[in-house]
Amino acid sequence: MSVEAWTTIIVILSFILYTYIGWQSRVRDSKGFFVADQGIPSIANGAATAADWMSAASFISMAGIISTLGYDGSIYLMGWTGGFVLLALLLAPYLRKFGKYTVPDFVGDRYYSNVARLVAVVAAIFISMTYVAGQMRGVGIVFSRFLQVSVETGVIIGMVIVGFFAVLGGMKGITWTQVAQYIILIVAYLIPAIAIAWILTGNPIPQLAFTFSDIVPKLNQIQLDLGFKEYTQPFANKSMLDVLFIAIALMVGTAGLPHVIVRFYTVTSPRAARYSAGWALLFIALLYTTAPSIAAFARYNLIDSLHDKTPAEIQQLDWATKWEKTKLLEFTDKNNNGRIELAPTPEASEIKIDKDIIVLSTPEVAKLSPFVIALVAAGGLAAALSTASGLLLVISSSIAHDVYFRMINPQASESQRVMVGRVMVGFAIAIAGYFGINPPGFVAEVVAFAFGLAAASFFPAILLGIFDKRTNREGAIAGIIVGLLFTVFYIVGVKFYGMSPWFFGVSPEGIGTVGMILNFLVTLIVSRVTPPPPAEIQELVETLRSPEDAPPPLSDVGEEQLD
């Protein structure tokens, strides 16, 4: 059977699975809709968080970026995983203990202010919208490549599927769908990785093959021969300070992303939230430690099979001609010496490789069966759809719960609240779909926004809300506003108005770190010169800090007696 036929079958089967789960976990009340009845076991929530977190970008683009950047690509690996440590130790258990529905809920209640709540709602919607537009585009592209439909049709199919399980099942439907999506995406990622590791090194475990085979030293040598820097050479593309600031901004931004935080509201207890963060990172690590292996192997393999070959030799590589048709891979013999050569500068290089084809082409390069290639397509779709659905729910709950219920109509009945939630999911899907079909040119540019803004706004407000009792309304609002304004000013200035990065050359991706520091400073200072928070808020913070009320399960008590 052809790749296209397999893809159609696997994608349709996986969609039937997702919609079946969405139908099975349909909900009626707002607790089910917004936080899945707080009944998700910690391992399942870990898998759901991993799928929620790993977007089309993690699945399709990350290995390609690392492949191009070498060492400097580590900022994404460390930044995006290191944030989970901050989340697990500093935020997740306390937010679960607080036990409401959304991030703006915590900000609004802790800082006894609807202004703070509104600022948080606006930031949450902005961050999620930025992110979701890119996801819908990703869905469209994967469909168009593998099902031969137009990108627009692909986006619309994606909208219908996400809409079905999100509107019907709310958070509960999304959670169990995400668990299924995690399994599909990780299997789809690991099979080609294992195959290429096996073919190149004879060791089937990509992580070990990466560390102990001679592929990376060989790659270093080839890169030097061709005039590149060594693959493992640090700071080849970015300065040390820039790498440091970007890594911190990505870490802190990850810990402050509303669609990740909200997943920790759905588990049964603060204790479950702690374990769930561990499971989430373990599941993410499975993919994130495989990605650098794929990155190095794929780069080695591409150079090895394409560089210094004649056009006729390349024509015999089936996968190369196939990708050439999509214009993501191009060959031009610029110096007419009958050989295709790779060079460090785009002007001299005769091979143009789009970074997105690294993961998608691996199975074809490794000559895997059409079935596996189809599975990778389904995996990419699972990654994009799961992230999109998590983000859509954040947008809808920010409006339905925080704006409608908490600020406009506190008397709303259960069914009214769920109804508004469903309508808002519908709206959010329509807007996300619109951006997916008519992508604003700046989507790639504004991804830096999402992390920078999360780092500069939510993280300090939540952290100080838990760990500094003296932080008050005035301090938090002033801090968020200063952090946000500075970060937005810098990113917009550099990305859109040609301002040169004046803060020690820190790039816009890393400026969220400075925004966060400013936020911390302003919050602490303003809090100290204004009246302390009221007694009941201080009492609330005390409650967050005390041990759990429920005694630990019996199975754990046995261990205690051994001590």
Added chain:
Amino acid sequence: MNSDRRRAYWRENTTLIRNLLLVWALVSLGGSILLVQPLNSIRLGSLPLGFWLAQQGSIVIFVILIFIYAIQMDKIDRKYNNRM
């Protein structure tokens, strides 16, 4: 629970968090970025150590840190819950 015990609980909790975050910062910001060049003169398998730490080692350590935290917090929770 009286306020002394509550404070003691919070102190044990924050000490644990501080120690784990210290390891977190040493591995990721320290070993993988600030000290990557000197560490690269050491080899792990066929990779320079600093490079390996940045691309794989730190992620593995992050996972371990979270599970240590969860298990240690269970112990602290139990200690303060049982003798309330």
